[in-house]
Amino acid sequence: MFDSNNALSTKARNLKPSGIRKFFDLLSGxxxxxxxxxxxxxxxxxWHIRDAGIDSIADGHTFYTSNRGTPELRSEISRYMDRRFGLSYCPENEILVxxxxxxxIDLAIRALIDEEDEVIVPVPxxxxYGPLIEMCGGRVIPVETAPKDGFKLTPEALSDAVSEKTKLIxxxxxxNPTGAILDREDLAALREVILKTPAVVLSDEIYAELTYGKKHTSIATLPDMKERTIxxxxxxxxxxxxxxxxxxxxxxxxxTEAMFKIHQYAIMCAPTVSQYAATEALKNGDDDIEIMKAEYDRRRKYLTKALSEIGLPCQCPEGAFYVFMKLSHCGLSSEEFCERLLEEHNVAIVPGTAFGDCGEGYARLSYAYSLDHLKEAVRRMDRFVKSLNYVAFL
Ligand SMILES: Cc1ncc(COP(=O)(O)O)c(C=O)c1O
Structure with missing residues (x-):
């Protein structure tokens, strides 16, 4: 009888399911x-962004776009990167939608990684990153970041991890998940190490707009870094x-050209409607960012304070919208803590181990939820932690 498992590539078969996904499955029903x-x-x-998408459909923009993305969107991206982060990129050949x-991320890894190439991945x-690197036959070199360093990658740890096989950092x-950011000084210290290697840097700046207090700095703005940074x-x-x-x-x-070739064959082009909406977002969306960010900031302050009051401390995140909460003193593993919290108090959070083995003793909470929602979660977690202390005391 045909067994489809035998048909799978070794790499696909060996790929582990995402630890976050596993936890979502427990939620269903x-x-x-x-x-x-x-x-x-x-x-x-x-709404103005949604309207731009709706209008694009009404106007009949229902076809493929240029493979790289519409010229209008690429020009807006170029202006945006300059305006917000002080980086200059050519819309024709340095930007890919x-x-x-x-x-x-997938394209960058596929464009750069051959079998046995090493890729440095700070964890948690x-x-x-890891699974995509493994699909290319590359080797993940995890570099643990520690709470004492605010979960930042340090130049010492990076220096210990690089080798002549390091292809990508x-x-x-x-x-995500720690909320740590790297400021210019941190990046300058890492740059000293990076420049001694032939490695390319993949700088995942998806949360660049969501920093609280300090403005985001891209490593590509540092001398000699732009030419080796994606x-x-x-x-x-x-x-x-x-x-x-x-x-x-x-x-x-x-x-960009190497990434573009893969994109062209695998995807053709990003969704057309979305490109019209995104063009509007970049033209007129700065105020939206500020409004949403102010709300995340309010929740961030509430959550870090409330969690420490119930005995679940966390570092105050400086970016993104997550807190990485310490559990180690509760006497349960991260998975046990999260499973029992869900079973006994109906609160779902993600075990730190979903983000790397060194996430043991932590859990990630997202504060991309309303303050009322967060308050109820904290009340329930408080009851749970108290019940654990009671058991421990007995
Ligand atoms: C660090 C990080 N990079 C990339 C992504 C993917 O974002 P997108 O929705 O743009 O694919 C996420 C999504 O959670 C993320 O947390």
């Missing part, structure tokens, strides 16, 4: 759950456009 699991804005896309930042971090800041960004987080599936990469022409 449960009633009354307060979930803080999802990393997407709870705001609907602002992709299906979310996710596709841009977003879940897609991933810099996922602002960080900056990846997108519309999902800053403009509340996750479902529109639109992102982009900015990189020197040779790197």
């Amino acid at each position: 449960r009633e009354g759950v307060i979930s803080l699991t999802v990393g997407q804005p709870d705001f609907a896309t602002p 992709t299906v979310g930042a996710s596709e841009a 971090s977003f879940v897609c 991933i810099l996922p800041y602002p960080s 900056v990846i960004n997108g519309f999902s987080k800053a403009f509340a456009m996750t479902g529109w599936r639109l992102g982009f990469s900015c990189a020197p022409e040779a790197l």
